[in-house]
Amino acid sequence: MTEMTSADRTPFDDIRALVATLPGPDRDAVAMVAERDATLTKPAGSLGRLEHLVSWLAAWQGKGQPSLDRPLVCVFAGSHGVAARGVSAYPTEVNRQMLENFAAGGGAINQICAAYGLGFKVFDLAIDLPTGDITTGPAFDEKACVATMAFGMEAVAAGTDCLAVGEMGIGNTTIAAAIYAALYGGEAAHWVGRGTGVDDPGLARKVAAVEAALAHHAGHLDDPLEVLARLGGREIAAMAGAILAARLQRVPVVLDGYVATAAAAILHALDSSLLDHCLAGHVSAEGAHADVLERLGLVPLLALGMRLGEGSGAAMAMGLLKGALACHRDMATFAQAGVSGRSAG
Secondary structure, three states: OOOOOOOOOOHHHHHHHHHOOOOOOOHHHHHHHHHHHOOEOOOOOOOOHHHHHHHHHHHHHOOOOOOOOOEEEEEEEOOEHHHHHOOOOOOOHHHHHHHHHHHOOOOHHHHHHHHHOOEEEEEEOOOOOOEOOOOOOOOOOHHHHHHHHHHHHHOOOOOOOEEEEEEEOOOHHHHHHHHHHHHHOOOHHHHOOOOOOOOHHHHHHHHHHHHHHHHHOOOOOOOHHHHHHHHOOHHHHHHHHHHHHHHHOOOOEEEOOHHHHHHHHHHHHHOHHHHOOEEEOEOOOOOOHHHHHHHHOOOOOEOOOOOOOOOHHHHHHHHHHHHHHHHHHHOOEHHHHOOOOOOOO
């Protein structure tokens, strides 16, 4: 068998090569967390999942004293050709208007980030230039897809110690539903939700759009990266890139809702270990998000009935992470507090 030359390589081959280099968890860091946890003034295991969250942070940050000094919420904004098919309750002009709202500090995500001391960045992914209508053609080609993933990779700022990924884009719940249907099969209606609050005719248009997209691209959806290029959007490709870059840089990731999880689902279909450094911030009320999370093996931190997107559920979960870490870092030990430890008998 001859080796592949650089001339033979495709952009998707570069992504697959990158996946092979990703680091695993730091077991020594996990052991250090467990050692300190055993000395704290509480019964072993009494903080439940909060204790596991600290171990998770340590494993993927690669340090026995994990930190949340520079948590960052990244929201990627994209525009979709399929929106012209009436799949949303809002017009595409809302894309630009919401970017301006974020910049002015007026979004829900702005308030959550301010409340929990989280960094916040928004990335405009050619918001005024929609991707191709997936019912009649690909969203974008392989080269453009990988270039957008690379953009997302560059969005992970040096020094970030935990990353939340979110999105904004009229029509993107239709895109997410199409991705899930392509990856997992089943009726399109199972994956389609009401998104921004479409009425019954709007919901029917969404289902029809997903069915049309699957029919048009039939025979070309066996490769998860091909699914991303044909059915995805710029924000989904960028989130996938950000998740990969975070793994390379040992940054744990908190996923937002239905659309953000579509980026994660692409990576999981490529290699089931690619989400080991990720957790689900919440389970969304949109579509079949609970079904998707179960398939990905992710147990959400929160279940608040949210379906806003824009990183809001992931940011709320970061507040929970901060509380878990504060308990581990700042709680007194038995020795410090003069409290008797567990009896030997």
